Amino acid sequence: MKIAYILPSLDAKAPIFLAKRLSDFFLQLRNEMSVFYFDDIVKTHFDCPARQIKMNEPIDFDSFDIVHSHMFRPDKYVAKYAKQIHHAKTVSTVHCNIYDDLKYSYGDFISFIFSKVWLHYLKRINVTVQINDYLMKLYEKSLRRSTLIYNGIEISEEQDDYSEIARQVSVFHTKKLSVLCSYSGLVKRKGLIQVLELLRSRKDLAYICIGKGEQKEALIDYAEKNGISDRVFFSPFKKNPYHVMKYADVFVIPSYSEGFSLALLEAGTVGAAVVCSDIPAFSMPFCNNEVSFFSLDNIDSFSRAVDDAQCNKEQKIKSLQAHIKKDFSEEKMFSEYEKLYQKLFSGKTNL
Numbered sequence: 266m267k268i269a270y271i272l273p274s275l276d277a278k279a280p281i282f283l284a285k286r287l288s289d290f291f292l293q294l295r296n297e298m299s300v301f302y303f304d305d306i307v308k309t310h311f312d313c314p315a316r317q318i319k320m321n322e323p324i325d326f327d328s329f330d331i332v333h334s335h336m337f338r339p340d341k342y343v344a345k346y347a348k349q350i351h352h353a354k355t356v357s358t359v360h361c362n363i364y365d366d367l368k369y370s371y372g373d374f375i376s377f378i379f380s381k382v383w384l385h386y387l388k389r390i391n392v393t394v395q396i397n398d399y400l401m402k403l404y405e406k407s408l409r410r411s412t413l414i415y416n417g418i419e420i421s422e423e424q425d426d427y428s429e430i431a432r433q434v435s436v437f438h439t440k441k442l443s444v445l446c447s448y449s450g451l452v453k454r455k456g457l458i459q460v461l462e463l464l465r466s467r468k469d470l471a472y473i474c475i476g477k478g479e480q481k482e483a484l485i486d487y488a489e490k491n492g493i494s495d496r497v498f499f500s501p502f503k504k505n506p507y508h509v510m511k512y513a514d515v516f517v518i519p520s521y522s523e524g525f526s527l528a529l530l531e532a533g534t535v536g537a538a539v540v541c542s543d544i545p546a547f548s549m550p551f552c553n554n555e556v557s558f559f560s561l562d563n564i565d566s567f568s569r570a571v572d573d574a575q576c577n578k579e580q581k582i583k584s585l586q587a588h589i590k591k592d593f594s595e596e597k598m599f600s601e602y603e604k605l606y607q608k609l610f611s612g613k614t615n616l
Contacts, residue, residue, distance in 0.1 A: 266330040266610055267297045269353075271339035274304035279527060280335040280360050281309045283416065287333075288313055290599045291606075299329070303338055320345070327352040331606050334390070336360065337383055344386035354609035357387055358394040358414075362403060362546070365522035369454035384408070391609065394602075396525045399545040412605060415550075417598030418530045418589075425504040427512070430473060433498040434512040437471040442496065443575065444471050445540075446513035448506040448528060449520075451478030456519035456542060456561065458484065463567050464493045470571070471496040473513055475506050507531035515540055515574050521561060523547070529556075530593050533585040538574040540567075550592075555585040 268291055270284045288298050288311055298313035301324055305317060318324060323346045326332055333356040334343045340357050347355070363383050367376035384407050387393050393411045395401040401413050437444050445463075449455045451474070460472050461484065474484065474497065481499065488494040503509065507528070510516055516532040518541040525546060532539055533555075541547045543558040557577075559570035574581065 266291075266606060267299075267328065268331045268333065268606070269299045269301060269324070269326075269329045271332065271334040271342055272300065272302040273336050273338050274302050274306035275300075275309045275311070275315065276304075276306045277308040280358070283358065283360075284333070284335055285309050285311060286419075286595070287599070287602060291603075294603075303342075318342075323349065326350045329353045330610050331356060333357070337379075337386075340383065340386045340390065344389040347389040354392070355390045356392050356394065356605070356609070357390045358396065359387070359400055359404070359408075359411075359524070360396065361524035362400065362522055366454065366524070369452070369521060392605065394605070397546055398549045400524065414598060414601040414605070415593050416525050416527055416530070417593050417595040418527055418534060419595040420507065420531065420534050421505050423505055424508050425506075427503060427509055430475070430498070430500050430503070430509055431512050434473065437496070440471075442469060442471040443515065443571075444473060444513040445515050445517045445571070446473040446475070446509060446537075447517050447519075448475035448502070448509070449518075451476045451481040451484060453480055454520060454522050455480075456521045458487065459519045459562065459564065459567060460517055461487050461491070461493060461497065462564050463571070464488075464496055465491050466564060467568055467571075471498075473498050473500065473509070475500045475509065476502050507535050507537075510535050510537040514538070515571055517571075518542065518547070519559075519561075519567070520544065520546075525550075530589055533582070533589050536582050536586070538578045538581055539585065540570045540574045551585070551588070555581055555588055557581070 272284055292298050300311045300315040301318045332353045334340050335358055343355050364376050364380040367379055387408055393408045394414050395411050396416050434444050464470055488497045510532050516537040516539050518526055518529055520542055523546040539556040541556055542561050557570040557574040559566040
């Protein structure tokens with residue numbers, strides 16, 4: 266098969282990483298791969314031809330068997346030229362709850378308008394891939410040609426320089442503090458302010474916050490103004506940050522909205538106790554035997570979840586690891602995408 270990926274950029278972000286992993290897999294099967302992207306940001310390198318394009322310049326779509334887009338502009342691009350595509354079958358992976366994802370960045374009004382526009386584009390694509398049960402249910406009426414493929418993970422043994430984080434965790438442990446840890450983009454949607462609010466009421470906790478983003482300064486300012494900065498350490502993003510969990514005590518994911526969290530899978534795989542918000546993206550695929558849930562913006566609930574994670578750590582880790590191994594392996598994800606591509610290649614669109 267000849268397969269093309271359409272991407273917003275080659276930035277170091279989750280949708281790009283997924284395309285990279287899929288590209289590597291299909292290259293190994295001796296398919297012919299190409300990557301096209303819009304923004305001149307190159308932090309992820311593909312082992313196949315990659316070319317920057319413009320929205321008003323169509324590629325030769327029908328020279329490919331599968332054209333797979335990721336995120337808003339690539340979906341818009343494919344939808345724009347849909348009527349000119351006769352041979353290629355088009356696919357898009359939906360990485361998020363579109364409305365909620367836009368709401369936390371741009372507000373309700375922009376989210377309402379653009380989520381409808383985005384869905385309009387997706388309807389012009391042959392098949393959409395939903396990455397969890399929640400998104401399948403959410404879009405079952407608006408995106409009828411959808412299929413479910415969970416994101417899968419493969420843990421890399423490659424490590425970064427975590428020495429500064431390790432030293433800081435050691436300092437916290439010397440002070441008899443339990444250490445919470447997160448790694449993500451530092452944006453409002455991730456709900457990280459709740460961790461700092463928890464530290465205000467729990468003097469026995471410290472926090473390692475790994476990542477970068479537009480909310481970082483606000484989080485630092487909050488910690489300083491509320492007298493908890495001595496129990497918070499902000500680290501720049503680290504490669505394969507899940508390895509940090511061998512130092513910390515509990516991994517926290519207090520998100521207001523998620524499509525699906527690879528970070529949760531990574532942390533669970535390396536043996537971390539996980540606390541997460543009880544949003545559907547987490548509560549549908551996982552259960553109380555595997556992770557500890559808390560209600561959003563309820564700090565008492567958050568506190569109880571942290572205690573639960575620590576008191577039942579070994580049992581929860583064991584259960585979560587078994588679930589991840591069964592349903593969220595990289596091999597299973599690759600197999601499902603291969604089946605999808607083969608169905609489309611053979612002319613089957615009734616999924």
